Amino acid sequence: MEKKKYQSMVEKHTPKENTLFNCLISFFIGGFMGFLGQLLVDLYSYYLNIPTKEASTFMIITLVFIGCLFTALGFFDKWVNFAKCGLIIPITGFAHAMMSAALEYRKEGLVTGLGANMFKLAGSVIIFGVVSAYVFGLLRILIIGG
Amino acid sequence: MIYLNSILFCGIICVIGQIILDNTKLTPGHITTIFVVLGAFLDSFNIYDKFVLWAGGGALVPITSFGHLLIHGAMDTVNNFGVMGLFMGMFDLTSSGIVAAIIFSFILSFIFKPQD
Numbered sequence: 163m164e165k166k167k168y169q170s171m172v173e174k175h176t177p178k179e180n181t182l183f184n185c186l187i188s189f190f191i192g193g194f195m196g197f198l199g200q201l202l203v204d205l206y207s208y209y210l211n212i213p214t215k216e217a218s219t220f221m222i223i224t225l226v227f228i229g230c231l232f233t234a235l236g237f238f239d240k241w242v243n244f245a246k247c248g249l250i251i252p253i254t255g256f257a258h259a260m261m262s263a264a265l266e267y268r269k270e271g272l273v274t275g276l277g278a279n280m281f282k283l284a285g286s287v288i289i290f291g292v293v294s295a296y297v298f299g300l301l302r303i304l305i306i307g308g
Numbered sequence: 309m310i311y312l313n314s315i316l317f318c319g320i321i322c323v324i325g326q327i328i329l330d331n332t333k334l335t336p337g338h339i340t341t342i343f344v345v346l347g348a349f350l351d352s353f354n355i356y357d358k359f360v361l362w363a364g365g366g367a368l369v370p371i372t373s374f375g376h377l378l379i380h381g382a383m384d385t386v387n388n389f390g391v392m393g394l395f396m397g398m399f400d401l402t403s404s405g406i407v408a409a410i411i412f413s414f415i416l417s418f419i420f421k422p423q424d
Contacts, residue, residue, distance in 0.1 A: 181331070185326050185330075188319075188322040188325070192318045194315070195369050196314040196317060196370075197311055197315050197366070199365035202365065218368050219404045221365060221368070222368065222404060226405055226409050230413050230416055231416065250325065251340070251343060251370050251371055252369045252371070253373075255336070256371060259340075261413040261416065264414065264417040265416075265417050268417045268418070268422070280410070280414075287341055287344050291374055292378060295398060296382070296394055296398070298349055298351075299379055299386065300391075302383070
């Protein structure tokens with residue numbers, strides 16, 4: 163009985179998220195990130211005279227740098243709180259996760275702090291990406307032969 | 309036109325993530341992981357390549373492109389070396405993003421202090 167009461171009280175006081183507003187915000191911020199990506203690809207391939215494939219690699223490096231720098235300067239956290247998935251799903255979210263782990267554990271030492279914990283938040287992306295790519299690659303070899 | 313496509317594609321991916329985040333108890337870490345696996349799944353049958361052709365940079369910005377590039381690099385070496393190629397080429401295309409993230413966060417963590 164007590165537990166049920168507590169549950170209902172918790173539910174009453176949990177702040178209600180405005181889903182529609184959140185979706186609109188993340189659509190526009192995410193769309194802006196996509197726009198920025200395409201713009202950077204075009205700028206790089208136009209001014210440096212390189213193929214689109216290399217230009218897109220440059221674009222990813224630039225976005226990772228932007229994410230790392232703004233996280234280190236301290237205001238990317240507020241942006242993520244506001245835009246949520248609009249900034250988490252793009253590659254800047256990956257950079258943000260790495261950078262905040264690195265900043266937080268830097269004071270615990272170089273090897274045991276920074277080195278051991280840098281992938282604390284972003285590691286799951288790499289681990290599950292590699293494992294799933296391996297499994298899907300095996301399936302693809304079995305089904306259509308490479 | 310490709311700018312409009314990239315806005316649409318990246319925005320829709322972010323909205324899907326936002327809907328999952330709002331309606332379930334999953335954390336942002338879960339959601340990025342789900343999207344990486346989704347990207348790898350979509351590319352294992354060459355569906356994501358069509359998105360990249362359609363939306364250009366907009367399809368390369370979301371984290372789904374990370375899974376796409378992982379399996380893409382692996383499949384390139386599989387064509388030359390068979391099953392062993394799965395182990396050899398997986399990081400060929402993604403290394404830029406991972407190395408950039410490691411180097412920048414390593415250097416910047418020496419310069420800046422964490423802020424509360």
